[in-house]
Amino acid sequence: MSEKSIEELLKKLAAGAQLSEPEKKEMKDYKFWKTQPVPSFDETITTQGPIETKTIADISTEPLPLLKEFEWADLDINKQEDHDEVFKLLYENYVEDADSTFRFKYTKEFLDWALKPPGYRRDWHVGVRVKATGRLIGFIAGIPTDLDVRSQEIKAVEINFICVHKKLRSKRLAPILIKEVTRRVNLQGIFQALYTAGVVLPSPVSVCRYNHRPINWKKLHSVGFSYLPDGVSETQMIAKYTLRNQGKVKNLRRATLDDFEGVESLFTKFQKRYELTQKFSTDELKHWLFGDASIKNEDKVIHTFVVEDEQGKITDFFSFYLLPFTILDNKEHDELGIAYLFYYASDVAFDKEEKEGNQLLKKRLTELIGDALIIAKSLGVDVFNALTTQDNNLFLQDLKFGEGDGLLNYYLFNYRVKQIEGGLNDKNHVDYNDVSKMGVVML
Incomplete structure (x- = not known):
């Protein structure tokens, strides 16, 4: 939903025309966000800071009222029954493609990793049930995070996994879920939030684009994920995306907990190059980059690899996480x-020669992420995705990533800041001549 589309809808209403159901939803979403402490589309931002100031004393201790047939539910992801309910709701009603061919497959390990970082609060995993049956029909999650926004540190919450049952979206439960999790977060003295959406709401702080690197093009084509361009044969497409059998980077290996101190030091220094980052504690960074140490490598959600020099110093690392799709109505797959x-860092970024441009870092990241593709293939990955965050634009083209259709909009709740570059040009396509200033990667 852009400012232009809102203007068009307002003109349509003023002329006495009827809105379609999707247009009605756009207007309702717009009206809701106009009541929230977020920058408007046409606002000229000259200062940085909170939009409104509140204290815990200003916040109600009572949950928001729901329609009489619904009730609030505090979910405990540690309980198998609650985990199963969240899995089922997300699997059947969260993001899927327009043809309903693919659905995210959330494993227990993924939900534990995504929803239970150090310091998480059960009461920020908010559900809505049907009172008569107890069925879970709505969910939203908040996890604590500290942000650095152009050198200003903010205590915040990351909002994710907002989901309402498909058949109940006319009940306007999504705004109520947002308000309720906001109330619960505010009661802990936190008044800012970070969230993302594929749709345009008032008003993005940054915009990035998805990019996809086919690994198993033949399979992607057979299930309708990738299409055969005109004038090109299937054999040519398969050959185009064929990877080497061996990587290029010397001394690259899977990370162990013994590497953490070196990874943390490198990551912290590398992240200072961006304008919006998350400030992870030691325990948080260990969680996000190393996951549960008790899980076997083949079952891990997050995979982190390091490069160690002859003196035992960690010079580079990269990480990626796995979230498979279930394919519906396909006999073969x-x-x-x-x-x-996910996150990465290289000490090449601090080389004195790098001040003359990004060529050294471009070469190094192309080698590192090129090897990441090979490792991902060995783990059964069919396609490797990357946003235009961090320094990704340096290697996307050389490693044969293709621009996706989807844009990801980043938002700050109750915080005003000038636009942060997301690696796109003025037409919202990848800017291969520049890099992003967005250092946050959200799930």
Whole structure:
């Protein structure tokens, strides 16, 4: 939903025309966000800071009222029955493609990793049930995070996994879920939030684009994920995306907990190059980059690899996480292996020669992420995804990533800041001549 589309809808209403159901939803969403402490589309931002100031004393201790047939539910992801309910709701009603061919397959390990970082609060995993049956029909999650926004540190919450049952979206439960989790977070003295959406709401702080690197093009084509361009044969497409059998980077290996101190030091220094980052505690960073140490490598959600020099110093690392798709109504395949590039760092970025441009870092990241593709293939990954965050634009083209259709909009709740570059040009396509200033990768 853009400012232009809102203007068009308002003109349509003023002329006495009827809105379609999707247009009505756009207007309702717009009206809701106009009541929230977020920058408007046409606002000229000259200062940085909170939009409104509140204290815990200003916040109601009572949950928001729901329609009489619904009730609030505090979910405990540690309980198998609650975990199963969240899995089922997300699987059947969360993000899927327009043809309903693919659905995210959330494993227990993934939900534990995504929803239970150090310091998480059960009461920020908010559900809505049907009172008569107890069925879970709505969910939203908040996890604590500290942000650095152009050198201003903010205590915040990351909002994710907002989901309402498809058949109940006319009940306007999504705004109520947002308000309720906001109330619960505010009661802990936190008044800012970070969230993302594929749709345009008032008003993005940054915009990035998804990019996809086919690994098993033949399979992607057979399930309708990738299409055959005109004038090109299937054999040519398969050859185009064929990977080397061996990587290029010397001394690259899977990370162990013994590497953490070196990874943390490198990551902290590398992240200072961006304008919006998350400030992880030691325990948080260990969780996000190393996951549960008790899980076997082949079952891990997050995969982190390091490069160690002859003196035992960690000079580079990269990470990616796995979130497969279930494929519906396909006789040959039932799952797509999907990898998402997560955080990385290289000490090449601090080389004195790098001040003359990005060529050294471009070469190094192309080698590192090129090897990440090979490792991902060995783990059964069919397509590797990356946003235009961090320094990704330096290697996307050389490693044969293709621009996706989807844009990801980043938002800050109750915080005003000038636009942060997301690696796109003025037409919202990848800017291969520049890099992003967005250092946050959200799930």
